[in-house]
Amino acid sequence: MDTRENIMHVAKEMVQSHGYNALSFREIAKAIGVKSASIHYHFPTKGHLGAALAARYTEDAENFLGALQVEPAHLRETVKSYIAAFRAALLNDNRMCLCGIMVAERDDLPDNVRVEVDRFTDVNVKWLEILLRNVHPQMPRKEAASRALAIFSAIEGAQLIARGRGDVKVFDTVVAAYTDAGLLP
Amino acid sequence: MDTRENIMHVAKEMVQSHGYNALSFREIAKAIGVKSASIHYHFPTKGHLGAALAARYTEDAENFLGALQVEPAHLRETVKSYIAAFRAALLNDNRMCLCGIMVAERDDLPDNVRVEVDRFTDVNVKWLEILLRNVHPQMPRKEAASRALAIFSAIEGAQLIARGRGDVKVFDTVVAAYTDAGLLP
DNA sequence: CAATATCTATTTATCGATAGATAGGTGTGC
DNA sequence: GCACACCTATCTATCGATAAATAGATATTG
Numbered sequence: 001m002d003t004r005e006n007i008m009h010v011a012k013e014m015v016q017s018h019g020y021n022a023l024s025f026r027e028i029a030k031a032i033g034v035k036s037a038s039i040h041y042h043f044p045t046k047g048h049l050g051a052a053l054a055a056r057y058t059e060d061a062e063n064f065l066g067a068l069q070v071e072p073a074h075l076r077e078t079v080k081s082y083i084a085a086f087r088a089a090l091l092n093d094n095r096m097c098l099c100g101i102m103v104a105e106r107d108d109l110p111d112n113v114r115v116e117v118d119r120f121t122d123v124n125v126k127w128l129e130i131l132l133r134n135v136h137p138q139m140p141r142k143e144a145a146s147r148a149l150a151i152f153s154a155i156e157g158a159q160l161i162a163r164g165r166g167d168v169k170v171f172d173t174v175v176a177a178y179t180d181a182g183l184l185p
Numbered sequence: 186m187d188t189r190e191n192i193m194h195v196a197k198e199m200v201q202s203h204g205y206n207a208l209s210f211r212e213i214a215k216a217i218g219v220k221s222a223s224i225h226y227h228f229p230t231k232g233h234l235g236a237a238l239a240a241r242y243t244e245d246a247e248n249f250l251g252a253l254q255v256e257p258a259h260l261r262e263t264v265k266s267y268i269a270a271f272r273a274a275l276l277n278d279n280r281m282c283l284c285g286i287m288v289a290e291r292d293d294l295p296d297n298v299r300v301e302v303d304r305f306t307d308v309n310v311k312w313l314e315i316l317l318r319n320v321h322p323q324m325p326r327k328e329a330a331s332r333a334l335a336i337f338s339a340i341e342g343a344q345l346i347a348r349g350r351g352d353v354k355v356f357d358t359v360v361a362a363y364t365d366a367g368l369l370p
Numbered sequence: 371c372a373a374t375a376t377c378t379a380t381t382t383a384t385c386g387a388t389a390g391a392t393a394g395g396t397g398t399g400c
Numbered sequence: 401g402c403a404c405a406c407c408t409a410t411c412t413a414t415c416g417a418t419a420a421a422t423a424g425a426t427a428t429t430g
Contacts, residue, residue: 024416177334
């Protein structure tokens, strides 16, 4: 039906599985039953497509995070929901965070794609910072920023390693260890 | 001089910068001043080269870790050295752990390459486990295993995110936060 | 209302670049 | 003279990208 949406849907999953470099117009076309030239009608270049994917991914994250409660009373559940979002990618055929996998290829990304990928990190870290400051009102701004960055890094790392093992249980184990150690609130 | 060594040297750095997929026989050849066909003389296929790279990388890690003191008395320095090894990759032109970046492409790796990449994680986690058990003799084996996996995941994640930012300071900040939170011993 | 024009979405066919891989020749040193 | 190391030349496959044609919907105009 909506070819443009179909393209974005399969392209997103392909990047999450194989990275931006391995994303092929011909493979996308085959998957949705059109010719590769049609992809160029909707996305002039591969860079346009990559940037659109990353932009939407970040927007979705913004919406998801915006809907979560950041009050201390809901902390437990909120953290659980946040972690579950990253866990879901692994459950979905051992995929990775779109921006996490693209960071690994950052030097080969078109500029506009890299900008959008960076924004995903920003959005996540900023949100975590707010969460931390709500839970620990006395925490200095700088410390909250460092801690937020550390939490995000740790979760991305857990996803990367768990994916390498092809086992969601690895992700769960690592997250549990993060919590035990006191890294996660 | 030693073409085989030259190939492995530049190939290693290319993978650390751009990933396995982007590794090109022609680029390697150009970099060391031979023709691409010569690479095939030393490494029949790209898979052979990739496996050799990952195998040596893991061997080097084994040797490096084997030379570190794991007694509690040297804990501080040992942890510092371990972290510094990952930090060094970032300092070296914003590169990543060879196996860390390859994990992101795991689904597209030849089987023998993937096996070697997995071994790097094993070696690191096993060593961290021994370190933890030495420092905390009372720690249950299972807990040490989880904690070791968490530390490794967190460090790989810190490297990934810091690389995305193109800033070693991000790595340092995150590692400091890990230590503050009590994740690192 | 009908004829014409334009726009949208897609196709076919092809381009140049680059990928890994291979067959067979060349030179060098033991 | 033969094994090693490298070369030239080439093959097939795939990549992103583009030009030109087309079918169908929509809008414009006489």
